[in-house]
Amino acid sequence: PQNYPVNFFSPRSHGLFFPKSTRKANIDGAYFGTTSPHLFLMTHPDIIPAKPSQNYIPRVYGFKINQSSVYYRNHEEGPQGETRQKRNKGIRSSQNTRSK
Incomplete structure (x- = not known):
């Protein structure tokens, strides 16, 4: 059987803590x-x-984290709470690649 210890969740900070x-x-x-x-x-x-x-606006040593960083790519919301649209990562559709 899998045995996992109890973790404590803080509703104020939304953090998970280990005893x-x-x-x-x-x-x-x-x-x-x-x-x-x-x-x-x-x-x-x-x-x-x-x-x-x-x-909450995340900062590192007092500097705001850039919107194009990995931090924001791994989160759904941007720095002001707006929902980000998923970008097409260089994948072209078959219609765009056809020659005329």
């Missing part, structure tokens, strides 16, 4: 099931954080 204590790290994650965090937040809606008023 520091070995006691907590050895708890089998299958014990809780996949619906456990959803049921917890449905039971305690007061701890769900509000949506941020500003979009």
Whole structure:
């Protein structure tokens, strides 16, 4: 059987964290099931954080990441939250390659 430890999800930062204590790290994650965090937040809606008023703009050493970088190619949204269109990566259709 596959044995995976429990990971903690933060609804505020949308991050996944691994427990520091070995006691907590050895708890089998299958014990809780996949619906456990959803049921917890449905039971305690007061701890769900509000949506941020500003979009997060990733920076490296204070400089904004360029829109043409690998970071944005691997994400659906651009730096201001707009959805990017998938580009044709140099693939030509058969109609464009035919000679007249």
